[in-house]
Amino acid sequence: MKSMLLPVLVIAAPAAAQTTPQAQITAAMNDSAAAWNRGDLKGFMALYAEDALFAAGDKLKRDSREIAAGYAPSFVSGGNKRGRLGFEMLAWRTLSPVHQLLVARYVLTPADGTAPQSGLTTLLFERRKAGWRIISDHSS
Numbered sequence: 001m002k003s004m005l006l007p008v009l010v011i012a013a014p015a016a017a018q019t020t021p022q023a024q025i026t027a028a029m030n031d032s033a034a035a036w037n038r039g040d041l042k043g044f045m046a047l048y049a050e051d052a053l054f055a056a057g058d059k060l061k062r063d064s065r066e067i068a069a070g071y072a073p074s075f076v077s078g079g080n081k082r083g084r085l086g087f088e089m090l091a092w093r094t095l096s097p098v099h100q101l102l103v104a105r106y107v108l109t110p111a112d113g114t115a116p117q118s119g120l121t122t123l124l125f126e127r128r129k130a131g132w133r134i135i136s137d138h139s140s
Contacts (some may be wrong), residue, residue, distance in 0.1 A: 049133035052092040
């Protein structure tokens with residue numbers, strides 16, 4: 001009897017499943033910053049869960065609508081009045097298979113050439129059906 005070799009079918013996992021949570025979140029953060037830089041509030045806010053908390057200064061916002069309302073005045077067609085946004089990822093902590101903690105530095109570079117503004121942000125992400133979403137943001 002003659003041996004027959006059958007072709008092997010390889011099924012590739014989706015690209016998102018092939019990368020680490022940190023890589024997925026970093027890509028989403030870069031997408032969010034790009035939306036900020038083009039003046040797209042909806043695109044910027046896409047990373048936030050509807051029930052996200054946001055703490056900055058002495059203010060606490062309790063959902064994505066409140067968070068968006070706070071950011072809305074700086075958004076203009078083609079950009080953001082506060083400057084170009086970028087992030088530097090500083091530290092990660094895996095809390096569970098569906099929770100990641102990120103400490104990052106945000107940098108806002110004004111278009112007028114004045115000195116950039118920066119601060120720290122601590123972001124708690126949760127993996128949901130739609131992907132990784134910020135459920136808590138504390139920025140200083």
